[in-house]
Amino acid sequence: VRVVKDDLGYEFRLGAPPRRIISLAPNITEILFALGLGEQVSAVTRYCDFPAEAARKAKIGGLTDPDIEKIQSLEPDLVLAYRGNPLGAVRKMRELRLPVFVLDEGSKLNNLIEMISRVGRVTGREPEAEALVRRLREEMEGIKSRLRKTGAGLRAFLLLPGEGLWTCGSQSYVHDLLEQAAAVNIAAGIPRPWAPFSREGLLAEDPDVLVLLARDPRAFEEARNRLRADPRLRHLKAVRLNRLIFVDENKASRFGPRLVEVYAELARALHPECFKENSGHQPS
Incomplete structure (x- = not known):
């Protein structure tokens, strides 16, 4: 045994x-x-x-x-x-x-691969886990190869749904997701998975892009409208230039296989120039 x-x-x-x-x-x-x-x-x-x-x-x-x-x-x-x-x-x-x-829960996207392997082992589904891990790794490598063409990462702020300005710190896998997608998390200095961010801090950092976790496109629109109506936050560069990215909360809030889909969607939204048809191989 x-x-x-x-x-x-x-x-x-x-x-x-x-x-x-x-x-x-x-x-x-x-x-x-x-x-x-x-x-x-x-x-x-x-x-x-x-x-x-x-x-x-x-x-x-x-x-x-x-x-x-x-x-x-x-x-x-x-x-x-x-x-x-x-x-x-x-x-x-x-x-x-x-x-x-x-x-x-892991703090890195690669920890997901390890978790799937462990679940495969305790359930007697090691061949299936190996196949899933291989597919996810290929997809991740395809995205990563595309992003090698990009320059300096965009400065990003991830906004969680709900009251206040909650975001991901350096101990969250979502922080790693941002970094893998060639973005610079402006909250990386917070040594916690999740933390509140001050309005003053956000205005001072003035990120290039805001990544909004939302339940669905309608909830994303509501969050975007709140930002545009806010007397202070509407002056953020990302709000003025409509550099707001929708990320499905259901997929992104779970440390499971669909995180690789989130990685692909985030990378495409942040760096569309890297995913044009003539820019090389498509991600798997």
């Missing part, structure tokens, strides 16, 4: 491929379905809405309030937990001898 350690350092025994898997996070659910494990997924959180089939699975609560009794009643042979699940809940599941394997 092979033994591997999860991201909390606990040992996990690898036996027969699991037939009843419970996912405690949306990104884990996406990875499982991408590996062809949809039928083996018994239950997911109420936030697991991609792919569409995931939304039809039984629900075991949310990311921070998993229903442990419900999880136990489903008799899973694998529970995939994630950063954001309360440690107390994870401990309780271990006490109940539930087969829990915990995965931590």
